[in-house]
Amino acid sequence: MPAEPLSPQEVEERLATLPGWSLDAGRLTRSYRLGSHFAAAAMVVHVAQVQEELDHHSDLTLGYHTVALAVHTHSAGGAVTEKDVELARRVEDLAAGHGAH
Numbered sequence: 001m002p003a004e005p006l007s008p009q010e011v012e013e014r015l016a017t018l019p020g021w022s023l024d025a026g027r028l029t030r031s032y033r034l035g036s037h038f039a040a041a042a043m044v045v046h047v048a049q050v051q052e053e054l055d056h057h058s059d060l061t062l063g064y065h066t067v068a069l070a071v072h073t074h075s076a077g078g079a080v081t082e083k084d085v086e087l088a089r090r091v092e093d094l095a096a097g098h099g100a101h
């Protein structure tokens with residue numbers, strides 16, 4: 001069953017439980033800072049593993065000491081859905097282990 005779009009209020013409620021995440025151009029976004037470029041690259045690989053597991057994929061950008069994500073649900077017409085929130089939570093869970101903040 002396709003994921004349903006969250007209402008603007010539901011998105012705000014979810015964001016209130018995801019510090020550092022925001023809604024930007026209709027997508028859930030967050031940027032993390034890490035201690036080195038290699039540490040950032042390792043986090044990208046870990047996020048990619050989670051995205052494959054969830055079958056849900058963000059635009060994932062590796063910078064010098066940064067990792068940035070932006071995600072919405074293509075199959076819901078580009079809306080934000082619970083799938084995006086689930087991915088954000090999973091990324092939060094692994095970020096600390098990479099020293100990301």
Ligand SMILES: C[C@H](O)[C@H](O)[C@H]1CNC2=NC(N)=NC(=O)C2=N1
Nearest residue numbers: 055056057058072073074075076
């Ligand atoms: C066929 C495949 O499962 C789908 O296309 C998945 C893959 N990853 C996805 N990622 C995102 N962000 N939105 C989707 O609708 C989506 N769909």
